[in-house]
Amino acid sequence: MQSETRKVTLSAILRWFDPRKTEAGNWAFILNRVSAIGLTIYLYLHLIILGKLAQGPEAYDSFIDIVRDPIFVFGEFLVVAGGFIHGLNGIRVILNSFGIGVPYQKQLFFGLMAVAVIASVIIGIRMFTV
Amino acid sequence: MSETWTIKYVIYREKKGQEPKFEEFSLEMRPEEYVLDGVEKIWAYHDRSLTFQHACHHSTCGACGMLVNGVEKLTCITKIKDVTENGGVVRIEPMRNFPVVSDLVVDMSTFFSRMETAKARQVVSLSESPTDSGIKREPNAADDLYRLSDCIECGLCISACPITATNPEYLGPAILAAVQLNGLDRFPELLSWVDNADGVWRCHSAFECTEVCPSNVEPAWRIMDLRKQVVSRRVKNLFGMK
Amino acid sequence: MSKPTAIVIGAGFTGVATAHDLALRGFEVTVVERGPIVNGTSGRTHGLLHSGGRYAVKDQESAIECIVENRILRKIVPQVIEPNGGLFIAITEEDLAYGELFIDGCQQCDIDIEELTPKQALELEPNINPKLLAAFLVPDGTFDPLRLALAFAATAKKNGARFKLYTEVENLLFDGQGNVVGIQVWDRTSGERYDLHADIIINATGAWAGQITQKVNSDVSVTPTPGVMVAYDQRLIQRAINRLCKPSDGDIVLPQRRMMVVGTTSFTVEDVDYVPVVEEQVQEMLKRGAELIPGILQTKERGAYMATRPLIKESGPGRSISRTFKCYDHKVVDNVDGLITITGGKATTLRQMAERVADMACEKLGIQATCLTAEVPLISYREYYRLPN
Known part of the structure; x- marks a missing residue:
C-alpha cells in the first residue's frame, strides 16, 4: 500500500515538469521548488567546507585552491542566481498570500524574475572578472 | 456545406484489472464542433465500451472535465478548432488527481464530500454573485433574486493543482473557494478546517486552478482572500470579539 | 416478508424519480443505466422549471401538470433551482393577439400570472427588447439538470436504491410464459455480463424506449424529436424570457449561472444515439433570441447541443403532439407481464411521472403504498457520491 502511494507521488512530482503546462504561476512554482532544493544542497556543502576549518589552515587552503576552478565559480553563480529567484519569487508569494497584487501575479512574476536575471548577470560579471 | 476536418482522437482506456493503454480513432469533425461531440461519436459509432462522464453539454453541470492535449478542459465548450487543426490530434485523458474508475470516468467522491463539508451552495443570491462588467441589473431588487453559483464542481482545478498532485490531503482550490464565497463569518465552524496545514496555507500560488x-x-484569488478572512477571524477570536 | 423488487432501466429524470418513489414505498430498487446519470435527453434540457404558461393555450393537460409540479419541486428541491420567475413578452401584433388566449389559458390551468406594462417589464429586465408590446410575469424557474437528477438519486440511494451506471441492458429475461422476469446486462466498466431479476421492470428510457419495447415485440414507441439549444456567455436577464406565442422555434431564453440558453427547434430523427448539431438551427436561435434580448448579439456562443424529446407516438407533427406522458402496462398492451414502459413528459413533471408509474407497479403487484414524494424534501445531491452503493 505504502509503495503504491510513493509511486503516485513520484509521478506527481515529475508532472511539475510537464512542458504542456506553461502558465506563469506554475513556472514560478517549479522554479521555487528547484531553487529551494539547490539552495538546500548548497547549505550542506557550505557546512562541509566550514568543517574543513577545523582540520587546520593547510586543509582549508588546499580546498580553497580546488574551488577556485571556474566550474566551482559557476556553481557559486548558480547559488547566487537561485537565491535571487527564490527570494524575489518569495516576495511575490508573500504579497499574494495576503491578497496584494493577485490580479497582477503574472506581471509581478515576470517583473521580479527580470530583476533576478539583471542582478544575477551583474554579480556574475563581477564573479568571473575579479 | 461547412468544412470538415479529419481528426485523430487518441483516447486513454483503462478497464478493471487491465493495463491502461491509448486507442486511436479517426473522425470527421467540423472545426466548430466541440471536443465532447467527438468523444460521444466514438461511443455511438466506433466503440460502445468507451465510458465517459457528461450530462448538460453546455457547461452548467461540470461533468465532462477531461485532459485535452494535456490541459484541463471542459470538453463540452472546447471547440475542435481551438485545440487542433485539420489532420491533427486530440489526445483525451481522464482528469488527474482522481482515481480512475473506467476509461475517462474518475471517482470524485472525496471531492464532493469535501464540497459538502464546506457547505458549498449551488443557489446563491444575485448580490453575492460576481458579474461580468457592463451587465445592467435592476436597482434594489438584487436581494430577491438568485442564481446558480459560478462553481460547477467540475474538478478541473483539483486536476490542475500541483499541490494536490503531491499531497492528496490538501483540501483543494474549489473547496477553499467555496468557503471563501460563503465567508467564515457565516460558517465560523469551518475555521479550523481551513486554517490548517492541509487547508488554506498549503497553497503555493501556482495559479493553475484559475488558469483552467x-x-x-x-479559486486562486479566493484562496488568498480566505487567508485574510482566517487571520481576521483569529485576531477577533483572540480578543473575544464576535 | 421480503421486499418487492424493481429494476428501473434508465437513469434519466424519469428513472431517478421513479427509483426515489419506489424506494420510499418500500421497494428494493436497482437502477440500470448504460452511461452516467442523465447522459441523454434529461441532462441536455435547457433547465426550465415550467410554469405551464407555454402549454396553457393548446395543451392544458401538460400545463396543469407543469404548474402543480413546479410548486412541488420548489418545495422539495430548492437546492438546484433559480426561482426568479419568468416573463412572456409580446413583440409583434400577432403575439399581442395570442395574449388573450394566454390569459384565459393560464386562468383555466390555475397558473398565477401578472400583467405588466412594457415599462414595468423593462424595469425588471432592462435587457429585453424595448419594443415589447405586452408582458406577463409567470412562476418559471431554472434548474441545473444534473443536480436535479442527483438529488432524486441521492435520496433514493439513502432509502436503499442501488445504481448500476455504465451498465447496458442487452436482453430481457423471460419465464416460460413469455413474461419478463429480469434483464441481462453488460457492465461497460469491466466487460462483465450478468443477469438481474426483479418482480417488476420499468422501462424509463425516454427517447430510447423503443429499443426495449421491441424486445417484447411491442408497438409501444416514441417519436424522438430533437431540438437545438445554444448557450451564450453572458447573463443579461434574471428570469426566463418567453415569447408570447404558440410553441415555436427559439421561443425562450433562459438565464443559467453566468449564461443564457436559447431553445429550441423541433424535428424528428430515427437514430438518437448521436444527433449532430445543425449549424443553420444555431444561427436561427441567435436570430430568434435577439428578438427577445437584442444584447445577445454581442455575446459569444458558449455551447451548442441537441436534446431529443421523447414524444408519445401519435399522428401529427412534433409541435402538435401533447407534451404529457404515458404509462404502458405491457400486460395490457401486449400480454407480456412484468414490464412497464413510461415515456413522454418533460423535466418539470418528473416527480409526477414517477408517481404514476410507481402507482401502476404497486397495483400490478398488489401492494398498498401511498406516494410520499410530494412531501419528502430531497437530500443534498452530493450525497449521491458520498453514500455507498
Whole structure:
C-alpha cells in the first residue's frame, strides 16, 4: 500500500515538469521548488567546507585552491542566481498570500524574475572578472 | 456545406484489472464542433465500451472535465478548432488527481464530500454573485433574486493543482473557494478546517486552478482572500470579539 | 416478508424519480443505466422549471401538470433551482393577439400570472427588447439538470436504491410464459455480463424506449424529436424570457449561472444515439433570441447541443403532439407481464411521472403504498457520491 502511494507521488512530482503546462504561476512554482532544493544542497556543502576549518589552515587552503576552478565559480553563480529567484519569487508569494497584487501575479512574476536575471548577470560579471 | 476536418482522437482506456493503454480513432469533425461531440461519436459509432462522464453539454453541470492535449478542459465548450487543426490530434485523458474508475470516468467522491463539508451552495443570491462588467441589473431588487453559483464542481482545478498532485490531503482550490464565497463569518465552524496545514496555507500560488477554471470562479484569488478572512477571524477570536 | 423488487432501466429524470418513489414505498430498487446519470435527453434540457404558461393555450393537460409540479419541486428541491420567475413578452401584433388566449389559458390551468406594462417589464429586465408590446410575469424557474437528477438519486440511494451506471441492458429475461422476469446486462466498466431479476421492470428510457419495447415485440414507441439549444456567455436577464406565442422555434431564453440558453427547434430523427448539431438551427436561435434580448448579439456562443424529446407516438407533427406522458402496462398492451414502459413528459413533471408509474407497479403487484414524494424534501445531491452503493 505504502509503495503504491510513493509511486503516485513520484509521478506527481515529475508532472511539475510537464512542458504542456506553461502558465506563469506554475513556472514560478517549479522554479521555487528547484531553487529551494539547490539552495538546500548548497547549505550542506557550505557546512562541509566550514568543517574543513577545523582540520587546520593547510586543509582549508588546499580546498580553497580546488574551488577556485571556474566550474566551482559557476556553481557559486548558480547559488547566487537561485537565491535571487527564490527570494524575489518569495516576495511575490508573500504579497499574494495576503491578497496584494493577485490580479497582477503574472506581471509581478515576470517583473521580479527580470530583476533576478539583471542582478544575477551583474554579480556574475563581477564573479568571473575579479 | 461547412468544412470538415479529419481528426485523430487518441483516447486513454483503462478497464478493471487491465493495463491502461491509448486507442486511436479517426473522425470527421467540423472545426466548430466541440471536443465532447467527438468523444460521444466514438461511443455511438466506433466503440460502445468507451465510458465517459457528461450530462448538460453546455457547461452548467461540470461533468465532462477531461485532459485535452494535456490541459484541463471542459470538453463540452472546447471547440475542435481551438485545440487542433485539420489532420491533427486530440489526445483525451481522464482528469488527474482522481482515481480512475473506467476509461475517462474518475471517482470524485472525496471531492464532493469535501464540497459538502464546506457547505458549498449551488443557489446563491444575485448580490453575492460576481458579474461580468457592463451587465445592467435592476436597482434594489438584487436581494430577491438568485442564481446558480459560478462553481460547477467540475474538478478541473483539483486536476490542475500541483499541490494536490503531491499531497492528496490538501483540501483543494474549489473547496477553499467555496468557503471563501460563503465567508467564515457565516460558517465560523469551518475555521479550523481551513486554517490548517492541509487547508488554506498549503497553497503555493501556482495559479493553475484559475488558469483552467472554465467558470470564472478564480479559486486562486479566493484562496488568498480566505487567508485574510482566517487571520481576521483569529485576531477577533483572540480578543473575544464576535 | 421480503421486499418487492424493481429494476428501473434508465437513469434519466424519469428513472431517478421513479427509483426515489419506489424506494420510499418500500421497494428494493436497482437502477440500470448504460452511461452516467442523465447522459441523454434529461441532462441536455435547457433547465426550465415550467410554469405551464407555454402549454396553457393548446395543451392544458401538460400545463396543469407543469404548474402543480413546479410548486412541488420548489418545495422539495430548492437546492438546484433559480426561482426568479419568468416573463412572456409580446413583440409583434400577432403575439399581442395570442395574449388573450394566454390569459384565459393560464386562468383555466390555475397558473398565477401578472400583467405588466412594457415599462414595468423593462424595469425588471432592462435587457429585453424595448419594443415589447405586452408582458406577463409567470412562476418559471431554472434548474441545473444534473443536480436535479442527483438529488432524486441521492435520496433514493439513502432509502436503499442501488445504481448500476455504465451498465447496458442487452436482453430481457423471460419465464416460460413469455413474461419478463429480469434483464441481462453488460457492465461497460469491466466487460462483465450478468443477469438481474426483479418482480417488476420499468422501462424509463425516454427517447430510447423503443429499443426495449421491441424486445417484447411491442408497438409501444416514441417519436424522438430533437431540438437545438445554444448557450451564450453572458447573463443579461434574471428570469426566463418567453415569447408570447404558440410553441415555436427559439421561443425562450433562459438565464443559467453566468449564461443564457436559447431553445429550441423541433424535428424528428430515427437514430438518437448521436444527433449532430445543425449549424443553420444555431444561427436561427441567435436570430430568434435577439428578438427577445437584442444584447445577445454581442455575446459569444458558449455551447451548442441537441436534446431529443421523447414524444408519445401519435399522428401529427412534433409541435402538435401533447407534451404529457404515458404509462404502458405491457400486460395490457401486449400480454407480456412484468414490464412497464413510461415515456413522454418533460423535466418539470418528473416527480409526477414517477408517481404514476410507481402507482401502476404497486397495483400490478398488489401492494398498498401511498406516494410520499410530494412531501419528502430531497437530500443534498452530493450525497449521491458520498453514500455507498
